[in-house]
Amino acid sequence: QVQLVESGGGSVQSGGSLRLSCAIVGGNYQNLAWFRQAPGKEREGVAAFRSDGATYYADSVQGRFTISLDSAKNTLDLQMNSLKPEDTAMYYCGARLFRLARGNWNNQELYSYWGQGTQVTVSS
Secondary structure: OOEEEEEOOEEEEOOOOEEEEEEEEOOOOOEEEEEEEOOOOOOEEEEEEEOOOOEEEOOOOOOOEEEEEEOOOOEEEEEEOOOOHHHOEEEEEEEEOOOOOHHHOOOHHHOOEEOOOEEEEEEO
């Protein structure tokens, strides 16, 4: 059975750091990604990891966030540094069995499996 379970969210002050983790149970995914959704806004792609090692980032987090796959633990991690109030959102882990082309990494409709989300709140 496919299951994604996020953890690591919390509340931090602007400039702080958090590390999110997504436990992956079942399946052999070609694309894994972190998305986020703020109140009143659409879900947006934050970062993605492809099975060939390629990584992708939204412009808004480039240089501040790092996505990685811990194969030993089977978790998808997101290290978030220099957090800003605009990073406040519910963060979701998504997975897809088949590889996506580079330009499609942030299309949420192409991901088949989702976790329940973990809340990140950044105060100014």
